[in-house]
Amino acid sequence: MRVGFFLREALRAMRRNAAPSFAALATVLVTMLVLGVFIPIVQATKGAANSVRGRVLVDVYMRTTATSADETRVQKELLAVPHVRSVEFVSKQTAYEQQSKQDPQAYQLLGTNPLPDTFHVVPDNPANVLSIRAALTPPSSGGGTIDPAIQSVSNHKDDTRKILEVTNLVTITAAALTVLLTLASVLLIANTIRLSLYARRREVEVMKLVGATDWFIRWPFVIEGTIVGAAGALMAIAVLGVTKVALLDPLANNWTLIAAPRTIAFTALVVVLLGAGVMVSALGSGLSLRRFLRV
């Protein structure tokens, strides 16, 4: 009885105040559309930044005179260094094959294999690359390395630092934009709701004078907010879905660039948008009403 009454009240209010309800719905629709486009972009950007960072390695070059016993020993030593996740051995033959594939003419001209055996040292976290490098070339050895069988440790210090800085910046910017955009959406929706409530503040006042309790007045508004939020979010999802199927999916088949970045799954996006739309709209209605209830 009660639920039915509140639901009827909410529907009546929406019917009789079509313009403000529509404004609130349009606001939810637009903000959810923007969020729906932005969330995958941020995710893809973060994914791209992470994959770039994932390629940050320390290369350890062995002396050409190194024996396989040396290599086994060095591999153990490398694994003992803090922050090292794994070590990958690339023999000089493998390296030669890889390189000559890229530039066959130059290597044919060379005749012999000038490449050393190499260890790719993968850090547990790209940010720790520099500390690994420092551990492999201790200052106490006077420019040398931790093992005499090691010829040199790759010296891309500046490049590595740059990559780390740029990817850090990208990640932080994306996170900041997400926070700002979410905040803007919440404020925009809350403000629209406030306006539509302001137009009806006299109605609320009268209800209070007749002896309605706060929650008796509030429930229809919360239900109205839920309906508006859900409707707006659903419409945004419909638009996004059509765009995805009609534009993005055909492109993804031809352009690996679009398909490649690991981004949020569409179902997850739907859940996030629907949840956010309903929550913000319903809570916004319920909370904004508070100041008009003080009669």
Added chain:
Amino acid sequence: MIEFRGVSKHYGAGDVGLDQATFSVSREEFVFLVGATGSGKSTVMRLLIKELEPSSGTIRVAGRDLADITRKRVPFYRRNVGVVFQDFKLLPNRTVYDNVAYALQVTGGTRKEIRHKVPDILRLTGLSTKLHNYPDQLSGGEQQRVSIARAFVNHPPLLLADEPTGNLDPETSIDIMRLLYRINRTGTTILVATHDQAMVDKMRRRVLELSHGQIVRDEAAGLYARDETTREFAQRMRSPSIRPPGL
């Protein structure tokens, strides 16, 4: 029924709404509250529905100290006090029927109860033909009848009317007063704030006069017959002689 003891109300900027007002109104009385604009009539009304809190003094309604009613209990208190305003305060997007029904829905009235009570009270106030009209389709007098019907549908023991005829022509005003009188005769205490001096003179009820927040006159009646029927009442109101007999 109502008891004000040394009640003062000061507004923020040093304005005095009410200054040491002491008076009481007994059960089933019909009392006018008169005074110029800003004399404190509306303050009394707003204090009585606990829209305002007094700065000092105690207010009792039906033996209950209003200061003891918590904010949460205020809605339940208000259901026992009917209120009528100069500007009607009807819900604009509801029909006449729904406006009155809302007062019952608020108290958790069942559908059956509402279907039974609402047409009853609308018949009493002469609005049977306007059930499905919206407030903006009604005349001022009709809107005020709706608001009286809404105030009285719960049969509250106390009915407050703040300038109920302020926006109405004299003939319509008499109809409204007649309606209030009829409600008074069912045993409801009525307090009417007004500055319509002619109306007050004709009605010959008890008059409380306020000036600058102070009670300056309390003319207990004895001037009128309590058992006057509403018809006699209306006849007298429309008659040109305004001097009460015996004066």
